[in-house]
Amino acid sequence: MQEQKKPGVYYQFSSVFYFTVIALVAAVVIIQTKPFSRFSKNPQESKGLPTDSDSCKLGPKILSISNISTTQLNGQFYGTDVFEIAWVIRDTKEKIVRQGEFAPQHSNPRISFEALPFGKYTLTYTGKSCLSSPSTMPFEIGSNAKKGTFTPKVIAKGLNEHMELGFVPNGNGYLISDYAIAIPGDGYEFRYMIGAEVITSDKPLSNHFYAGGRMVRIWKMKTKKGLENTARWSDKENNWYYSTTAGEGFSYNTTAAFQTLIFPERKDKVFNTVIPDVFDPSTQVTQWADIAPDMKLPKGHVWVAAAGDWSVDKVMSKGVTHIAHHALPWDNKTKVQQLKEGGVTYNNVPRIEHFLHLNPQGADNFRNGYNLRYWPNGPLTKEQAIQKANEADISDAVWIGETMEGTSFMPAEAEMWGHFYKRLHERYQEKWGARKIPYYIAHNYFMFWPSEMSLSLKKSRAHFKSLLHQAPNKLPETNFSPGGSLSSTTLIPEAVYIGAPDAQTGQVYESIYRMHLIRQMGYETGIFLFGVHEWRPNNLHQYKYPEGLFYNYSKLPLDPNVIIANGFIAQIFGKLYIEWGGSGKTSNKNFDPEWYKGIWFPKGADQPQEGFPHYAKPQSPSYPGYNGSSDLSYFSQKLYNDTFGKINGGSRKFLKHRLDNGQWITPSQFSAEEIVDAYHDKRGFVYSETKNGQTAWFYLNSFSDNKSHDIEVELPSGAIMKAQVSGNGIHARIN
Numbered sequence: 001m002q003e004q005k006k007p008g009v010y011y012q013f014s015s016v017f018y019f020t021v022i023a024l025v026a027a028v029v030i031i032q033t034k035p036f037s038r039f040s041k042n043p044q045e046s047k048g049l050p051t052d053s054d055s056c057k058l059g060p061k062i063l064s065i066s067n068i069s070t071t072q073l074n075g076q077f078y079g080t081d082v083f084e085i086a087w088v089i090r091d092t093k094e095k096i097v098r099q100g101e102f103a104p105q106h107s108n109p110r111i112s113f114e115a116l117p118f119g120k121y122t123l124t125y126t127g128k129s130c131l132s133s134p135s136t137m138p139f140e141i142g143s144n145a146k147k148g149t150f151t152p153k154v155i156a157k158g159l160n161e162h163m164e165l166g167f168v169p170n171g172n173g174y175l176i177s178d179y180a181i182a183i184p185g186d187g188y189e190f191r192y193m194i195g196a197e198v199i200t201s202d203k204p205l206s207n208h209f210y211a212g213g214r215m216v217r218i219w220k221m222k223t224k225k226g227l228e229n230t231a232r233w234s235d236k237e238n239n240w241y242y243s244t245t246a247g248e249g250f251s252y253n254t255t256a257a258f259q260t261l262i263f264p265e266r267k268d269k270v271f272n273t274v275i276p277d278v279f280d281p282s283t284q285v286t287q288w289a290d291i292a293p294d295m296k297l298p299k300g301h302v303w304v305a306a307a308g309d310w311s312v313d314k315v316m317s318k319g320v321t322h323i324a325h326h327a328l329p330w331d332n333k334t335k336v337q338q339l340k341e342g343g344v345t346y347n348n349v350p351r352i353e354h355f356l357h358l359n360p361q362g363a364d365n366f367r368n369g370y371n372l373r374y375w376p377n378g379p380l381t382k383e384q385a386i387q388k389a390n391e392a393d394i395s396d397a398v399w400i401g402e403t404m405e406g407t408s409f410m411p412a413e414a415e416m417w418g419h420f421y422k423r424l425h426e427r428y429q430e431k432w433g434a435r436k437i438p439y440y441i442a443h444n445y446f447m448f449w450p451s452e453m454s455l456s457l458k459k460s461r462a463h464f465k466s467l468l469h470q471a472p473n474k475l476p477e478t479n480f481s482p483g484g485s486l487s488s489t490t491l492i493p494e495a496v497y498i499g500a501p502d503a504q505t506g507q508v509y510e511s512i513y514r515m516h517l518i519r520q521m522g523y524e525t526g527i528f529l530f531g532v533h534e535w536r537p538n539n540l541h542q543y544k545y546p547e548g549l550f551y552n553y554s555k556l557p558l559d560p561n562v563i564i565a566n567g568f569i570a571q572i573f574g575k576l577y578i579e580w581g582g583s584g585k586t587s588n589k590n591f592d593p594e595w596y597k598g599i600w601f602p603k604g605a606d607q608p609q610e611g612f613p614h615y616a617k618p619q620s621p622s623y624p625g626y627n628g629s630s631d632l633s634y635f636s637q638k639l640y641n642d643t644f645g646k647i648n649g650g651s652r653k654f655l656k657h658r659l660d661n662g663q664w665i666t667p668s669q670f671s672a673e674e675i676v677d678a679y680h681d682k683r684g685f686v687y688s689e690t691k692n693g694q695t696a697w698f699y700l701n702s703f704s705d706n707k708s709h710d711i712e713v714e715l716p717s718g719a720i721m722k723a724q725v726s727g728n729g730i731h732a733r734i735n
Contacts, residue, residue: 056132057081060125065139066108067179069168070115071149073139074179075123076108083129083604087111090122097121101128103604106161106181118143129604150174153262155281155628156557159540162250163220163257165205172708173211176218178204180257184222188248191223191230195561196505196728197706200225212706213727214265214275215560219258219501222248231500235536252551252599252608255536256501260557260628270723271731272642274564274635284543284626285586288634292318295641298648300438302398302526302576303637304346305630308584312339315584319637322398324348327584343397343437346578349445350401353408356388364407374408380416389423397432399424400442400493400528400578412443412479412486421488440576443479443486445528446495450476453517455510461680464513468671472521480521492518493528493576496566499535501556508565508702509679515573516672526576527566531629532557540598541625543589548605550612552591552598557627561729565700567636568730572644572687577637582630589623590616596625643696643732650691656714657686657699659725664714684725690716698732699725 059079067074075087089098098113124136150167162182168175176194184190184202192199195212199205200223210216221230224246233255234242249255262275278291289310294317297303304322307315312323312335325348328336339345352358358374365372370379380388404412425441432439451457453476455464467475472482479486494511498504511527518525532555540551563579570577593615599608616622654667654674667674667685678685684701695715708726715721715735725731 056127056130060085060127060132060135062123062125062135062137065123065137067110067166067177068139068141069149070117070141072110072112072166073123074108074110075125075137077104077125077135078107079127081130082127082132084127086126086128088124088126089113089116090124092120105601105606108179108181110164110166110179112149116141153279153281155260155262155560156626157259157542158257159250159252159254159542159551162254162540163218163259165218165259168207170209171211173209173706174263175207176210177206177208178220180204182222182250182257185248187225188222189225191221191227192218193502194218195559195706196702196704198502210706211708211726212704213561213729214263215261215564215729216263216706216727217258217260217557217559217561219256219556221256222250229500229502231503231535233500233536249538252540253538254540256539256556258539258556260560266724268724271733272639274639274729279631281626281628281631282544284589286583286626286630287585288631289315289318289585292634292638295319295638297321297571297637297641298645300575301571301645302346302438302440302578303571304398304578305633306582306584309587310585316344319634319641322346325396340395343432343435343439345396346398347393347396347400351406351408352401352403352410353406355392355401357391358408360408369411370409371407375410379410379414380420382416382419385416385419386423389420389427392424392427394424394427394431397437397439398576399428399440400445400491403444404446404448413484415485417443417479417485418488421486425488425490440491440524441489442491442493443489445493445578445580446497447478447480447492449514450478452476453514455513455676455679456506461676464676465673467517468520468673468676470520475517475521480523490524491576492521492523492525493578494518494525494574496527496529496562497534498530498558498562499533501533501535501559504559504562505702506679507562508569508700509675511566512569512573513672513675513679515569516675518574520671524575526574526578527570528576528578528580529558529563529566529633530580531563531582531627531633541627543625545589545614547613548600548602550591550598550600550614552596552625554625554627557629559728560628560632561727563629563632564636564639565702565730567633568640568698568732571637571640572689577633579629579633582633583624583626584630586621586623588616588621590614590620591625592616592622639730639732643698643734644689646734647689647691647694647696650689650694650696651716652687652689653716655686655688655697655716657684658712659684659709661710686713688716694734696732696734698730700728700730701725702728704728 057080060077060082062075062077064076065073084103086101088096091097102109118141120140122136122138124134126132126134150169162180163178164180166177166179189200189202192205195216227246232242233246234244238244297319302321304324305320307327312329322344323339324346353374360373361376362373428439428441494514498507515525537555538553539556541554543550567577600612602609656664656666658664674685682703684699686697686699688695688697704727708724711723711725713721
């Protein structure tokens with residue numbers, strides 16, 4: 001019962017579908033079907049016996065009815081060459097009470113309908129793409145049936161065959177079930193991650209209670225039983241840590257199934273709205289600037305976002321502070337000059353060969369940590385480095401390089417960098433500082449931190465707290481230490497490039513801690529975020545078209561709460577937020593055929609087909625895909641601006657709080673000691689800023705379960721604030 005094209009998955013259209021088929025139709029040994037076509041009403045829907053005009057080779061025959069609620073059920077069936085099916089529900093008087101159609105993608109389709117009262121009914125299937133006899137089975141909606149269903153907004157999702165979720169309202173949350181037919185192989189189990197909560201089971205998710213935040217990402221894999229974390233699943237390596245058999249793929253060589261979802265706002269809303277109801281991710285195009293009110297971040301703060309088809313003026317009126325060099329309106333030289341001279345442009349991470357104007361010679365030839373093709377005479381001399389700094393383009397007030405990768409790489413500890421940045425800094429001060437325009441200089445968009453400075457490495461909380469008390473020259477030595485080769489730069493971004501998806505849990509705490517250390521060292525900081533997981537890019541991502549569904553192979557999108565939390569804390573504990581690769585508005589959904597590969601299901605097809613009709617033509621604009629990250633990044637900046645941004649420059653404090661009438665947590669007020677404690681205790685924390693009688697504060701628990709919790713917070717005024725919190729997202733407000 002396995003299909004060679006889709007290993008490890010039981011599927012309606014496998015070469016031998018159900019053993020019951022053999023019992024029912026002895027002559028049928030192998031069941032094969034072609035793509036289903038669209039449905040229209042079938043006059044054979046009444047109770048007649050098979051007729052001479054039947055054209056369906058076999059079925060559709062209902063095998064079972066399960067997961068019954070007042071608005072949904074699963075009707076499992078088998079069939080051959082039945083490409084679309086008509087269904088009818090009758091009451092005990094044989095009156096038709098509900099009817100519809102579907103083109104099944106697997107053998108156990110989920111049928112949705114308007115709510116029915118408790119009682120006894122029958123379900124009937126007939127072929128629509130071919131003529132068939134009706135197949136009828138009774139079922140009952142009992143008093144214990146789940147009442148109603150709910151469909152959240154979908155930002156992004158994979159293939160239903162791998163994970164097909166259903167949601168039933170239940171109290172202050174939802175019951176989540178997975179109706180997909182995929183099964184794990186011997187020695188493997190399902191691994192789900194719902195927000196920050198990891199669930200493992202031999203069976204698909206069933207009635208799992210969720211009362212988490214408004215946004216959630218749910219992913220599902222098949223992993224070895226007892227696997228510590230998914231980071232150990234490698235596509236190439238087998239050693240003491242990595243294994244190529246730590247996980248088992250789904251059909252079509254897919255690592256993970258996923259859905260990123262938005263639930264309704266709580267009725268007892270206390271915290272600021274993060275995502276407005278007008279946001280419609282079903283368009284699958286970036287839309288934030290079309291739904292955003294005008295706003296302006298505090299002076300000195302940086303938010304870079306792509307404009308795409310929007311004008312530069314429009315995105316800047318919505319809060320963007322700086323425009324990337326390559327995204328400037330180059331068809332309007334006057335406008336470009338105006339933006340450059342205004343100090344509101346960003347150099348967009350040029351590589352070394354570009355900003356130093358290196359001329360490669362010959363083939364790559366690596367020696368002493370660098371490539372002789374770019375550095376035939378080795379590192380620059382002091383005089384050469386200063387000359388290069390004098391020649392460098394300083395027309396962008398924000399300079400962030402891409403210097404620690406690529407074939408032109410020169411080690412950051414090379415003495416030439418000290419001379420280069422000393423002179424570059426002088427020039428920036430002369431051009432920008434003298435005009436009181438904020439400027440930033442970063443050697444690279446990420447930093448390799450010593451292990452002593454990373455919370456995720458197994459050292460004691462006392463060790464990490466002790467670093468917060470050290471002078472810059474007493475901290476673990478880096479190239480940014482006093483007198484170091486990069487000590488004349490002014491900015492150290494904290495890069496958020498998350499690998500395996502379950503590695504996200506403590507990341508925000510880690511970044512806040514390091515941002516404190518960066519400022520302790522005398523530098524400005526911020527967040528440079530990549531909106532997908534830098535790990536196993538073979539995950540099918542669904543895109544809807546009038547003609548069918550296209551599934552592009554891509555990296556898993558980040559948890560929306562992780563994106564929003566990072567953009568939010570970037571402006572509180574730093575002054576910069578950039579999403580690497582975030583897209584602006586697009587006017588088409590035509591993929592670049594060179595970079596976007598996938599599988600195409602025309603309407604009615606149960607197997608991938610050739611001829612995807614939405615590939616861009618040469619030299620024409622293409623579609624970057626959509627996972628919502630650019631919109632989510634905007635929501636993070638809006639949340640900051642509506643809370644902490646309104647009282648920028650106030651006094652800051654971690655706040656005393658407790659959950660569910662438990663013990664009060666009295667946080668340390670020194671630097672990031674409370675972050676260290678919260679990380680090690682796997683709990684949340686509350687942070688505030690007060691100015692002119694107003695207090696902005698937020699609660700975050702990146703380790704949270706998906707239950708609702710009562711929180712009490714003691715504000716700086718002494719007043720006690722009560723609310724409910726849930727999930728791993730930011731809860732922020734201003735009092």
